[in-house]
Amino acid sequence: MGEVDGIRSPAVVLAASRGRRENLVGVAGLFYRVLLPASPIILVLGFGFFVPTVLSLENIINIIQQTAFLFVLTGAQTIVLLTRGLDLSLGPSVSMISVGSALTMTVVLGTNGASGAVAALAGTAAGLLLGFLVGLFNGVVVAWLRVNPFVATLASMNICLGIGTSLSDGHPVFGIPEEFNVVGYRMHVLGIPMSIVYAIAVGVALHILLQYTVVGRSFYVLGSNPRAAIVAGWPRRRLLAVAYILSALLTAVGALILTARAASGAPNLGGGLSLQTIAAAVIGGVSLTGGRGGLSSAIIGSFFITILSNGMNLAEIDGYTQMLVMGAIVIFAVALDRIGRMEV
Amino acid sequence: MITATMHRQPILERLSARLGVVGLIPFLLVLIVIGMSLFEPRFYGLSNVFNILRNTSFLAIMACGQMLVMIVGGMDLSVGAAAALTSVVAAKVMAGATEGLGVDPGLAVALGVGISLASAGAVGLLNGLCSALLRVPSLIVTLGTLSIVSGVTLIMTSGIPVYGLPQGFITGFGRALWWGLPAPVYVAVAMVAAVWLVQRKTVLGTHIYAIGGNPLAALVSGIPATFYIVLTFVLCALLAGVTGLLITAQMGSGQTNLGGDRLMLLSIAAAVIGGTSLRGGIGRAEIVGLSALFLSTLTNALNLLRIDSKKELVVLGLVVVVAVAIDSLGRGKAAVE
Numbered sequence: 266m267g268e269v270d271g272i273r274s275p276a277v278v279l280a281a282s283r284g285r286r287e288n289l290v291g292v293a294g295l296f297y298r299v300l301l302p303a304s305p306i307i308l309v310l311g312f313g314f315f316v317p318t319v320l321s322l323e324n325i326i327n328i329i330q331q332t333a334f335l336f337v338l339t340g341a342q343t344i345v346l347l348t349r350g351l352d353l354s355l356g357p358s359v360s361m362i363s364v365g366s367a368l369t370m371t372v373v374l375g376t377n378g379a380s381g382a383v384a385a386l387a388g389t390a391a392g393l394l395l396g397f398l399v400g401l402f403n404g405v406v407v408a409w410l411r412v413n414p415f416v417a418t419l420a421s422m423n424i425c426l427g428i429g430t431s432l433s434d435g436h437p438v439f440g441i442p443e444e445f446n447v448v449g450y451r452m453h454v455l456g457i458p459m460s461i462v463y464a465i466a467v468g469v470a471l472h473i474l475l476q477y478t479v480v481g482r483s484f485y486v487l488g489s490n491p492r493a494a495i496v497a498g499w500p501r502r503r504l505l506a507v508a509y510i511l512s513a514l515l516t517a518v519g520a521l522i523l524t525a526r527a528a529s530g531a532p533n534l535g536g537g538l539s540l541q542t543i544a545a546a547v548i549g550g551v552s553l554t555g556g557r558g559g560l561s562s563a564i565i566g567s568f569f570i571t572i573l574s575n576g577m578n579l580a581e582i583d584g585y586t587q588m589l590v591m592g593a594i595v596i597f598a599v600a601l602d603r604i605g606r607m608e609v
Numbered sequence: 610m611i612t613a614t615m616h617r618q619p620i621l622e623r624l625s626a627r628l629g630v631v632g633l634i635p636f637l638l639v640l641i642v643i644g645m646s647l648f649e650p651r652f653y654g655l656s657n658v659f660n661i662l663r664n665t666s667f668l669a670i671m672a673c674g675q676m677l678v679m680i681v682g683g684m685d686l687s688v689g690a691a692a693a694l695t696s697v698v699a700a701k702v703m704a705g706a707t708e709g710l711g712v713d714p715g716l717a718v719a720l721g722v723g724i725s726l727a728s729a730g731a732v733g734l735l736n737g738l739c740s741a742l743l744r745v746p747s748l749i750v751t752l753g754t755l756s757i758v759s760g761v762t763l764i765m766t767s768g769i770p771v772y773g774l775p776q777g778f779i780t781g782f783g784r785a786l787w788w789g790l791p792a793p794v795y796v797a798v799a800m801v802a803a804v805w806l807v808q809r810k811t812v813l814g815t816h817i818y819a820i821g822g823n824p825l826a827a828l829v830s831g832i833p834a835t836f837y838i839v840l841t842f843v844l845c846a847l848l849a850g851v852t853g854l855l856i857t858a859q860m861g862s863g864q865t866n867l868g869g870d871r872l873m874l875l876s877i878a879a880a881v882i883g884g885t886s887l888r889g890g891i892g893r894a895e896i897v898g899l900s901a902l903f904l905s906t907l908t909n910a911l912n913l914l915r916i917d918s919k920k921e922l923v924v925l926g927l928v929v930v931v932a933v934a935i936d937s938l939g940r941g942k943a944a945v946e
Contacts, residue, residue, distance in 0.1 A: 351748075410934035413887045415684070415748075417933075419874065423926035431919040540752055553746045585763040592756030599750075600743040 300601070301550060302561075305568035312576030319579050326458075328568075328575050333464035334523055335545060335567040340471045341515035342542035343563050347475075348508045349488040349555030350407060350414035354421040355516050355542055356535035358399045361429035362520035366392035367438035367530020374442060381442030388445060389521055396517025397510060399425060404506030422539065430532050438530030449525020463522055467515065472560040474511070484508050488555020545570045548598045569598075633935060634882065634896075638903045645910050652913055659791050661902075661909045663859065666797035667852050669901035671872060672879035673804045674848030676897045677841045679880055680821040682889030683740060683747035689873035690758035691732045691846045692853030693865055697762050697771055699725035699854055700863025704773030714775035721778075726850045732758055733846025737839030747842075755873075762865045771863030783858025793855045797898075800851060804894040817841060821889030849876075878925065879904050882932040904928075 300307075309328075313320035338355060345352045370388035373379050379387075399421060406417040452459045474481040483504050486494050494501045523534055549566025551558030573594060577587045645652040671688055678685045703721035706712040712720070732754060739750040785792045808814035819827045820834050827834055856867050883900035885892035907928065911921045 406930055406934065410930070411937040412930060412933045413937070415887060416877075416881050416929060419877065420926035420930040423874070423922040423929075427919045427922035427926070431917070435919070544749070544752065547749055553748065585760045585767075587760070588756045588763070589760030592753040592758075592760065595756070596739055596743075596745060596750055596753035599745045600739065603744045 302565060304598075305565060305572050308569065308572045308576065312572070312580065316576065316579045319576055324575070324579070328571055330458055330460050331575065332567050332571040333458075333460040334519060334526070335541070335571055336464050336563055337467050337519035337522065338516060338538055339542045339545045339549070339563040339567045340467055340560075341512045341519065342539075343546050343551055343558050344471075344475075344484065344508055344512040344515065345414070346543070346546055346551045346553065347484040347488045347555060347558060348505055349491070349553075350505075350508070351418060351543065351553070352403065352509070352512060352516075353415065353418040353539045354399060354403065354425050355418075355512075356538035356540075357422050357425035357429055358396065358513065358516055359520040359523065359535035359538055360532050361399075361425045361432070361535075362392045362395045362517050363524040363527070363534045364429050364432045364438055364530040364532050365395045366521060367441055367524060368432060370442055370445060371438060371440045374440065381444040384442045385445035385448065388441070392521045392524075393514060393517050396513045396515075396520070399516070400510035400513025401506070403513065404509035407509060408502035408505040429535075433530065433532060435532050437527075437532065439528075441524070441528060441530070446525050446528045449522055450528075451525075460522055460526070463518070467518065468560055468564070471515075471563070475559050480504065480507060485556050488552075489557070541570060544595045548595065633932070634900055634903050638899075638906060641903075641906055641910050645913065649910075649913050652910065657909065657913070659786075661905050662794050663791050664909070665902045665905040666791070666793035667856055667872070668875055668879055668905055669797045669898040670800045670855070671849050671852040671876040672883070672897050672901050673801055673894050674845035675876040676880040676883065676885045676892040676894065677804065677817065677848075678747070678845045679885045679887060680817055680889060680892045681838050681841050682821045682824070683838070683842070684751065684877070684887070685736065685842065685845050685849075686748065686751040686873060687732060687736060687754040687758055688845065688849040688852075688876055689867060689870055690755045690762070691729045691849040692856070692872065693867045694732065694758050694762050695725040695729045695850035695853035696857040696867060697766055697863040697865055698728045699857055700771035700774055701765070703775055703778065704771060704863075707775050708773050714777050717775055718778050722854060725854065726847060729846045729850030729853070730843050733843035734839065736846065737842030740842065741835045741838040759865075766863070766865050768865050770865075772861075774857070774861060774863075778858055779861045783855065783861070793859070796851065796855060800848060801894050801898040804848075808894055813837070813840075818890055821886075821891075823890070875904060875925075878929050882929060884936060 309319060309325075318324060338359070342352055342355055366388040369391035370384045373384040373387045374381065402424075403414075403418055403421050406412045406420070407414050410417075412420075448459070450459055454462050475484070476482075483494065483499060486499075487501065487504060487508070491501070494504070520534070524530055527534065545566035546558065546562060547553060547566070548569050549558065549562030549564070551562045551566070570591075573591065574587065577590065582590070642652075651657055671692065675685055675688060699721040702724050703717045706717035706720055707714055736747065736751055736754055739745050739753075740747040743750075782792050787795060808818070816827070816832050816837055819830075819832060820837055824834065852872070853867060857863055879901045880892065880897050881887065882904065883892070883897035885897060904925075908921060908925070911924060912918075916924070
């Protein structure tokens with residue numbers, strides 16, 4: 266997409282444009298390699314300079330806890346992004362899973378007179394099952410029906426939105442057993458809040474999946490060089506479907522933790538999470554064209570987004586201006602990434 | 610692997626190759642019209658037909674813009690926000706000019722339309738420059754501008770509708786019937802025809818197809834791709850702005866939230882169901898217009914059947930998947946890439 270003046274031979278054009286880009290890689294690339302991992306810290310210090318409360322211990326813990334939720338969901342989004350896919354249904358499926366699992370819990374509690382622990386287990390199972398179904402739908406539509414992931418998940422986004430709001434007529438579902446809320450959110454292990462414990466567990470699992478398993482490694486190839494996957498004779502469609510299912514199961518985990526935090530099934534829990542997780546992943550260095558990213562990008566990106574909104578809240582910047590700033594930062598961060606890694 | 614899968618689904622693929630999504634839409638449209646007319650007399654009532662036509666007009670214009678961006682391989686998530694910005698700016702300028710400055714209503718409308726479309730154009734320019742020059746994926750750029758523009762619109766109005774539009778703009782245009790049809794229909798037909806003409810008869814149209822179809826070939830043959838990409842984003846935002854103006858004129862006030870993200874999603878759905886390829890290079894205005902008519906009729910039918918808006922989403926989602934699946938299965942192994 267570079268500019269060309271007059272007609273030149275293809276080789277000359279390509280060589281010229283490549284040369285120009287390599288220069289950019291030199292300066293901006295270095296800048297970027299240093300800046301990216303440090304960006305959340307720079308952001309915290311920057312906000313802390315203007316609003317000292319940002320740096321208070323409670324707020325730091327608050328930030329880490331907030332990030333835990335976004336991190337789990339960004340991890341889910343990352344799995345799909347690696348395969349050159351995209352999941353727009355993530356947010357609405359969080360809402361749907363939240364309402365569905367909460368309803369299951371209240372029903373089990375009510376009819377059978379079962380204990381809270383049984384109800385909590387049933388709700389968790391129902392949530393994971395719903396997640397599996399969303400992933401299966403997305404996977405089948407993308408892999409076998411060959412629908413572009415954007416369109417496929419745009420459709421499942423609408424479907425999840427429709428089901429999520431009609432399950433409970435758009436009302437929040439209360440009456441979740443205490444056991445679920447305690448194990449899901451309020452408990453501490455060795456003084457560490459549960460949400461952070463879950464985030465660490467998810468992080469370890471994600472890292473092992475993406476780095477040390479054949480299936481996980483194959484996601485990178487599916488994204489960066491799909492033709493190679495075909496030529497190598499891999500079950501490309503099955504792998505792609507597995508990516509969507511794993512991603513949706515992880516989304517279900519995130520939805521369950523969020524439900525425990527809210528102590529209710531909330532039909533608007535997911536809200537803008539689809540786009541927020543995409544933004545977080547991309548800011549963290551995941552490529553929309555697949556094959557690049559992993560655990561670190563999910564951590565950096567989710568911290569970045571959380572700190573940004575936390576800092577703006579404490580700086581008492583109003584919600585409308587926050588939208589404006591968030592949009593500009595997303596574009597700016599990705600532009601920096603692109604210039605830093607300029608590829609042909 | 611490739612041959613194995615091709616042998617496994619020959620009937621499905623052959624069927625969809627023959628029908629194609631484009632061939633299916635008129636068929637489904639006729640089916641809905643016949644079915645609804647038999648079971649629901651309100652469906653063919655004049656007011657309902659006008660209602661469908663109005664919604665089709667709003668959607669068709671926006672979807673044509675969306676299609677242009679998709680042809681160059683992009684995507685515009687900010688169309689809804691651009692329409693809302695246009696709506697608010699137009700209402701503010703018109704109200705300010707007539708009530709504050711005492712300008713003649715006709716001039717106020719002209720000023721409002723001009724300034725608001727310019728603001729929409731600025732959104733498109735921002736989208737285009739960031740996508741083409743900074744090489745940020747358009748999905749992310751327009752996600753960013755969606756947030757930015759919505760923020761600006763909300764700051765301007767605090768989310769409160771802007772009243773005080775000249776009456777002539779509402780009764781003489783937005784809610785008016787011209788020669789027996791709602792005025793927006795004429796605007797929509799003109800816009801779709803204009804985009805069709807540009808696509809078919811002008812160098813601009815050919816170059817836009819070339820950039821999306823084979824970017825490298827376009828680059829090598831000296832087409833200023835950057836310029837054309839920016840231009841398509843500007844055109845898309847302007848068309849979204851026209852939709853915003855039409856809705857403003859019908860509602861009688863400037864709205865910060867023209868149906869939320871619904872309009873944006875529908876515009877993408879209409880473009881995609883209308884056979885526009887998300888990988889660029891393919892898309893025809895007249896078919897996108899037809900699929901806008903199909904989607905508007907479908908949602909209207911669902912409303913009349915008292916299927917509430919939540920379940921309507923489920924149906925819309927399934928329709929999009931089925932339509933696109935038929936399309937991509939029909940294209941056979943080209944989709945495996």
